Amino acid sequence: MTIRIPEETFADRLLTMMGKKRVFWIPADVYKRLGPCIIVQAKRESFWKALARPKGQEPPEGWFYNLE
Numbered sequence: 001m002t003i004r005i006p007e008e009t010f011a012d013r014l015l016t017m018m019g020k021k022r023v024f025w026i027p028a029d030v031y032k033r034l035g036p037c038i039i040v041q042a043k044r045e046s047f048w049k050a051l052a053r054p055k056g057q058e059p060p061e062g063w064f065y066n067l068e
Contacts, residue, residue, distance in 0.1 A: 001031055001036055001037075001038055001039075001040060002038070002039045002040065003026060003039075003040050003042055004039060004040065004041045004042065005024065005042050006041075006042065006044045011047040015047070015050055015051065018051075019055050020050055020051065020053065020055060021050065021065050021066065022044055022045045022047070022050040023044075023045045023050070023059040023060075023063040023064060023065055024042040024043065024044060024045070024063065024064050024065075024066075025042065025043045025045070025062060025063050025064075026040060026042050026043075026064070027040060027043075028062070045059075045063065
């Protein structure tokens, strides 16, 4: 399974300057339904939700910080 991560945007750089991060969501059920030979586009969290979340707080279940 290949996971494509959206390109970093100006909003991501702004959040980094504030010491915050955006999280990614990867649809896990796709692997079960379609098999290992697929390409999945990760979904990026809304800028406003990332801005409102306190620094250091764990992301919601199923969401991940930087996938690298």
